[in-house]
Amino acid sequence: xxxxxxxxxxxxxxxxxxxxxxxxxxxxxxxxxxxxxxxxxxxxxxxxxxxxxxxxxxxxxxxxxxxxxxxxxxxxxxxxxxxxxxxxxxxxxxxxxxxxxxxxxxxxxxxxxxxxxxxxxxxxxxxxxxxxxxxxxxxxxxxxxxxxxxxxxxx
Numbered sequence: 001x002x003x004x005x006x007x008x009x010x011x012x013x014x015x016x017x018x019x020x021x022x023x024x025x026x027x028x029x030x031x032x033x034x035x036x037x038x039x040x041x042x043x044x045x046x047x048x049x050x051x052x053x054x055x056x057x058x059x060x061x062x063x064x065x066x067x068x069x070x071x072x073x074x075x076x077x078x079x080x081x082x083x084x085x086x087x088x089x090x091x092x093x094x095x096x097x098x099x100x101x102x103x104x105x106x107x108x109x110x111x112x113x114x115x116x117x118x119x120x121x122x123x124x125x126x127x128x129x130x131x132x133x134x135x136x137x138x139x140x141x142x143x144x145x146x147x148x149x150x151x152x153x154x155x
Contacts, residue, residue, distance in 0.1 A: 012139070016139075023116075024038055026116075027041065027112070027116075030112050031109070031112075034105070034108060035079075036105065036109070039068075039072055040072060040075070040076055040081075040105075041105075041109035041112070041113075042062060043058070043062065043069075043072050043073070043076060044076070044081065044098065044102060044105055044106040044109055045106060045109055045110060045113070046058055046061050046062050047082065047096050047097070047098055047102075047106070049098055049103060049106060051095075052085065052095035052096055052097035052098075053095065053096050054087055054090070054093050054094070054095055054096075055073070055084070055093070055094045055095070055096050056093060058073075058096060073096065076102070079101075080099055080101050080102070081098065081099060081101055081102035081105055082096050082097060082098055082099060082102050083096075083097050083099055084096060084097075085097055
């Protein structure tokens, strides 16, 4: 057995990466049928459908770099999914609002995400799902607190 083969059987990292890549492929295949990408769908879901969302808040909310977000916003603005409006609370700021077409696309994306959740929940018992959610929360907390590669902390 190669080192890589043994790694995939032993590491949490491999399980997370392989699963996320499979989920990404699945969402992109579904999104493609509607002229979208997973990134566009995630962006549409991240925009408040009633109030709009400040452009400066979208990047941090999505965990995305400004340049990547800027490209996506430009693309979905050209497709007619969003429009930019001045932020009445901040004269220098811009609010991103969904258009009627954007709201329609967002609704479809939300249905896809909810279907994924429903199917997974139908195949995973509540205790296992709770354990999965707890595990991901612990991993995120360890990363946020820089406890993974901090040489002075062991737990």
